[in-house]
Amino acid sequence: MTIVVHHNPSCGTSRNTIELIRASGEEPVIIEYLTExxxxxxxxxxxxxxxxxxxxxMRTVRSPAEELGLTNPGVDDETILAAMVEHPVLVNRPIVASPRGVRLCRPAELVLDLLDAAGDKS
Structure with missing residues (x-):
């Protein structure tokens, strides 16, 4: 089974999510999206x-979202997407993809639902 974590190493929630995955016996593929x-x-x-x-x-805490005017309710999804491509930090993390689905894992324990299927299918 492949589990992919879109990870920011400076984020405690992201690090905790990876540890929960490893504790389940899986080694995730880690993509450091701020670099990539x-x-x-x-x-x-x-x-x-x-x-x-x-x-x-969209991540609004400790990100340029407000300075870029993206928190205004009138800003459309296309504008937000374009800003996320230009400023990767705008994407909240960690986003985890597994055979069971994709989820923004905040809090980290949300990843557990994505891991259960691995145990069910083994």
Missing amino acids: GWTRAQLLALFAAAGLTPREA
């Missing part, structure tokens, strides 16, 4: 799979 960046298509696919809108997935 995002594509528009990648974000659209992740958000669709997780049932999130770009606004719901």
